[in-house]
Structure formats: structure tokens, C-alpha cells
Amino acid sequence: MAATPIASPIAVAMYPTLSGITLAIGLIVTAFFFIYEATSSRKNRSLGMELSTAAAASLFLGFGSLFLLLASGVYV
Amino acid sequence: MAAKVSDEMAARIWIFVVAVALSLSLPSFASSQDLQIVNAERRIDLSSHIVKAFLTLKVENIGKNPAADMLLAFPPTQIKHLSMVQALAVTGKKKKKAYLPLDVKPSEQPDAPNDTGYFLVTFATPLTPGETVTLEVLYILTHSLEPFPMEIAQSEAQLVYYRDSAVILSPYRIKQQTTYFKTPSTRVESFTSVEPANRAGKEIKYGPYDDRAPYSYAPVIVHFENNSPFAVVEELVREIEISHWGSIQITENYRLTHGGARHKGVFSRVDYQSRRSISGSSSFNGLLAVLPPRVNSVYYRDDIGNISTSHLRTGYKKSELEFEPRYPLFGGWRATFIIGYRVPLEDYLFEAPDGRRYLNFTFGCPLVETIVNKLTIKVVLPEGSKDPSAVLPFTVNQDLQVKYSYLDIVGRTVVVLQKDNVVPTHNVPFQVYYTFKPIYMLAEPFMLVSAFFFVFVASLAYVHIDLNIVKK
Numbered sequence: 270m271a272a273t274p275i276a277s278p279i280a281v282a283m284y285p286t287l288s289g290i291t292l293a294i295g296l297i298v299t300a301f302f303f304i305y306e307a308t309s310s311r312k313n314r315s316l317g318m319e320l321s322t323a324a325a326a327s328l329f330l331g332f333g334s335l336f337l338l339l340a341s342g343v344y345v
Numbered sequence: 346m347a348a349k350v351s352d353e354m355a356a357r358i359w360i361f362v363v364a365v366a367l368s369l370s371l372p373s374f375a376s377s378q379d380l381q382i383v384n385a386e387r388r389i390d391l392s393s394h395i396v397k398a399f400l401t402l403k404v405e406n407i408g409k410n411p412a413a414d415m416l417l418a419f420p421p422t423q424i425k426h427l428s429m430v431q432a433l434a435v436t437g438k439k440k441k442k443a444y445l446p447l448d449v450k451p452s453e454q455p456d457a458p459n460d461t462g463y464f465l466v467t468f469a470t471p472l473t474p475g476e477t478v479t480l481e482v483l484y485i486l487t488h489s490l491e492p493f494p495m496e497i498a499q500s501e502a503q504l505v506y507y508r509d510s511a512v513i514l515s516p517y518r519i520k521q522q523t524t525y526f527k528t529p530s531t532r533v534e535s536f537t538s539v540e541p542a543n544r545a546g547k548e549i550k551y552g553p554y555d556d557r558a559p560y561s562y563a564p565v566i567v568h569f570e571n572n573s574p575f576a577v578v579e580e581l582v583r584e585i586e587i588s589h590w591g592s593i594q595i596t597e598n599y600r601l602t603h604g605g606a607r608h609k610g611v612f613s614r615v616d617y618q619s620r621r622s623i624s625g626s627s628s629f630n631g632l633l634a635v636l637p638p639r640v641n642s643v644y645y646r647d648d649i650g651n652i653s654t655s656h657l658r659t660g661y662k663k664s665e666l667e668f669e670p671r672y673p674l675f676g677g678w679r680a681t682f683i684i685g686y687r688v689p690l691e692d693y694l695f696e697a698p699d700g701r702r703y704l705n706f707t708f709g710c711p712l713v714e715t716i717v718n719k720l721t722i723k724v725v726l727p728e729g730s731k732d733p734s735a736v737l738p739f740t741v742n743q744d745l746q747v748k749y750s751y752l753d754i755v756g757r758t759v760v761v762l763q764k765d766n767v768v769p770t771h772n773v774p775f776q777v778y779y780t781f782k783p784i785y786m787l788a789e790p791f792m793l794v795s796a797f798f799f800v801f802v803a804s805l806a807y808v809h810i811d812l813n814i815v816k817k
Contacts, residue, residue: 275702276691277591278786302801306808323801331794338751342642344588345751345789 288336295329379408385522392529394575400482411471417464424462435479492606503627511539511551511563523552537565574629576715577604586725596685608675630673634711636664643686709772717767724760729785737775
């Protein structure tokens with residue numbers, strides 16, 4: 270009777286650390302995005318740069334908020 | 346002449362052979378007159394409000410056909426309260442005794458006298474004519490101790506009636522039988538006397554009775570004192586929520602009552618606290634719940650809020666939660682509360698060899714020595730689970746529901762298992778199988794990622810859109 274236990278793909282003890290790191294990176298990239306928006310003029314703006322920064326920021330912020338929910342006990 | 350005789354003989358021989366072949370090919374097993382019980386010993390334990398009866402039967406096949414099964418009979422009043430019947434076949438002698446579990450099923454017989462209920466016990470190997478087998482049967486009755494007097498004051502002891510028969514009800518002839526009743530204390534008000542019956546301390550012995558016909562019945566009533574806690578959970582809803590991110594959250598909603606003699610008159614707290622041994626001897630104020638070993642985040646609360654009168658002791662094999670309701674429970678009083686706790690996922694979720702996942706959890710109620718009138722277990726499977734199925738060693742009512750929880754789009758499948766009249770002997774493992782593709786776990790973080798991305802795109806659109814009426 271081969272019954273292998275199934276565990277979470279990421280160790281549960283790592284959730285608080287991971288949430289802190291990913292949220293910090295996500296907030297830094299968000300800062301880059303908004304600084305770029307504020308400092309560039311209509312002519313120098315590049316849509317590709319904006320969208321890629323937005324994508325990276327939302328990726329880190331999304332995973333960071335997931336790990337934050339898991340670390341605080343809301344096992345979604 | 347010789348030819349004619351031999352023709353007739355040949356015809357006769359042929360008919361005989363065909364008749365024998367037909368009778369051998371038809372399966373023929375013993376009817377109820379072919380078995381008899383050589384020796385029966387019944388021990389009924391009346392120490393707590395859950396009545397446990399242990400029956401040792403030595404069954405002999407006195408017929409000509411092998412017997413594949415036998416019937417256990419119960420009077421109609423007992424069949425309603427019968428919670429569990431188990432049978433074991435005893436093989437070997439003395440030191441080398443082995444117990445083989447047998448299959449027991451409720452059965453309907455067409456010619457049952459006086460609405461007798463039956464259970465069919467299937468032997469491991471059919472009993473050949475002349476052979477005997479020893480069976481040990483355990484059956485558990487709930488709600489069978491009737492409080493009499495039905496209402497008692499705070500300082501009175503609780504006396505109950507137990508109705509049964511001195512002679513074991515059986516569809517077979519019983520050559521010799523004895524019945525023992527074990528009471529929790531030496532206070533026995535009365536017991537019906539069916540010769541020979543006598544009482545010694547905490548044990549009442551009825552028997553030995555010789556050679557009773559099938560379906561013989563001698564009703565007796567034992568009136569004795571039973572101050573054990575009559576803890577009855579009227580309704581228990583257990584929700585087991587599986588999260589593949591690492592934990593299983595269990596929430597249990599209890600509606601607890603005291604199922605003994607109803608309390609009449611006033612409740613004097615002074616009497617209760619000063620003379621605890623006399624006052625409220627049949628009441629209880631503490632309960633014990635046995636929880637899994639690696640349990641964390643245990644909470645105990647009710648509608649008002651958190652209840653702090655509880656003690657949790659975690660251990661390696663099990664954890665024990667000793668908790669007290671807000672007030673002691675006397676006869677007829679109720680308490681409603683919620684107990685919740687969390688266990689790690691790897692203790693209970695496994696992968697089967699065929700690729701399906703299954704939850705291996707314990708059925709029943711964690712409270713010790715408690716009857717549950719109506720138990721509902723809801724296993725909430727994560728979003729994206731398909732083909733749920735439950736495997737249990739006994740019959741339950743199964744159903745499927747949908748529950749919407751955190752970050753859900755289509756909802757989570759819930760397997761609902763419902764059973765009535767549950768006793769602590771039902772605390773055995775059961776499995777719930779389902780299929781799940783691990784890629785579905787990414788649905789939740791990507792929902793959050795897309796929400797944040799939408800915010801960024803909205804700010805981008807705001808920055809890019811030119812709302813000037815006059816072109817600069």
C-alpha cells in the first residue's frame with residue numbers, strides 16, 4: 270500500500286519570510302513604475318517599458334499578498 | 346428375459362443418477378432448524394449510558410447441509426437503538442487464539458414473529474454438518490437506560506431502568522445460556538427474578554438456563570443507580586476543509602445535552618459548590634475531547650464569545666482538550682459551542698497508487714463516552730477537485746454540496762456524510778478520494794496578480810488619455 274503523503278509545494282515555515290521578500294520587491298518595482306510615469310514626458314514614454322514594469326510589479330505583489338494571507342492563517 | 350431386466354435396471358439407474366446429479370447441482374444450505382447454539386454467555390455492561398453487550402456463542406451445525414451464515418435476532422425495541430453490531434470468529438485455543446472479523450449485515454426475514462429484527466452474520470468458511478464454531482458478538486445500544494424517576498431534584502441520585510430478556514432471543518435452540526448484568530455501583534433498587542437469578546455486588550447473574558426453544562423471551566427490568574455523565578450530543582456538524590497550501594482546518598459545531606433524568610426545582614449554586622459529592626451527583630461539568638497529535642490553533646467558543654475554561658495537552662500520539670461549558674449540565678439542560686483546530690496537511694492527505702489523492706481521517710465525534718444523535722461530516726475539497734468519492738466501513742448517507750470560500754470562482758465541492766446514532770466505537774478511519782491537477786493551485790495567485798495588474802493598467806490609461814477639449 271504505497272501511500273505517499275502530500276505536502277504543500279513550499280514549506281509552510283517559509284511563508285512569512287517569502288511574503289516579506291516578495292512584497293518588498295513588488296513595492297520597489299511599483300515605485301519604479303510610478304517614478305517613470307511621473308518623470309517622463311509624453312514623447313519619451315515607451316509603452317513596452319510601462320507594461321513590463323506593471324507586469325513584474327503585479328506578479329510580485331500578487332504572490333506576496335498570497336503568502337501574506339497564508340502566513341496569517343487564512344489558508345485559501 | 347435377461348435383456349428386458351437389464352433394460353429396466355438401466356432405466357432405473359439412469360433415473361437415480363439424474364436425480365442425484367440434480368440434487369447435488371442445486372445449492373442447498375441449512376435452514377434455521379439446522380443450527381443450534383450449544384453454549385451462550387452474554388455479559389451486558391451497564392456502567393455508562395452506552396450499553397455494551399458481549400455475546401459468546403458456540404454454534405453447532407446439526408443439519409445435513411453446510412451453513413454459510415446465521416441470524417442474530419433482536420426485539421423491536423432494541424433494534425431502534427442498536428448502534429453497532431460486530432462479530433468475530435474465534436479460532437485456536439488458549440494461547441493461540443485468533444479473532445477473525447466477520448461480515449454483519451441487517452437482514453429482513455419474511456416470517457419474523459412480533460417484528461423481530463435480524464442481523465445476518467456470514468461465516469468465514471461455511472460450517473460443515475457436525476462442526477461447531479465459537480463467535481464473539483459485540484453490540485452497542487444507545488438511549489436504552491430509561492431514567493425512573495423521570496425528574497429529580499439537585500441532591501438526588503439518578504436511577505434508571507434497563508429492560509431486556511433473561512433468555513437470549515434467538516431463532517435457534519439454545520442448549521445452555523447465562524446472562525450477566527454489570528452495574529456501575531452496588532445500589533440496585535430491584536431486578537425481576539427469573540429463576541435462577543441472584544446478585545453479587547455489582548453483578549446480577551441470570552442462569553444458567555437449559556434447553557430453551559427458539560424465540561423464547563423472558564422480559565426483565567433492572568432498576569439501578571447510574572450517575573455516569575449522560576452526555577448526548579443532539580447534533581454535531583464537523584467541517585473538514587482541505588487546503589493544498591499546507592493545512593486542514595476542522596470546525597465542529599456541537600449541541601450538547603444531558604440525556605438523563607430531567608432536573609426539577611431550583612439550582613442552588615451554594616449547595617452545588619459546598620456539597621459537591623451529594624449535590625448534582627449525576628450532573629457533569631467537564632468533558633474530554635481527543636484531538637489529533639500535531640494540532641495547533643485550537644479555539645473553543647460559542648455565540649457569546651471565547652470560553653476560557655479549557656486545557657489543551659498536546660502529545661505524540663494524541664492531544665487532549667479538557668473543556669467545561671459555561672455552566673454544569675443537569676438533566677435536560679443544553680449547551681451549544683464550537684471547537685475548531687488545525688492539523689498539518691501531510692498527516693492526512695495521501696496519494697494513492699492510481700494517482701488520485703485521498704484524505705484519511707477519523708470518523709465520529711472526538712468527545713469520549715458520548716452519543717451523537719445526528720452526525721454530519723462535511724469534507725470541503727479544494728477548488729478544481731473532480732470525482733469525489735468516500736469509502737467507509739459502515740453505511741452512511743452521502744451527498745454533494747458546493748461551498749464558496751476565499752478566492753473561489755466556481756466553488757468548492759463538499760462531500761457530506763450523514764449518520765445517526767453514533768458512538769465512540771465508530772471512530773475509525775475513512776477515506777475521501779478525488780482527482781486534482783496541481784496546476785490548478787496557481788489559479789489563486791494569478792487571480793491576485795491580475796487584480797493588481799488591472800490597477801496598474803487603469804493608472805496607465807489615466808496617464809495616457811488626453812481629456813483636453815482644446816488641443817495644446
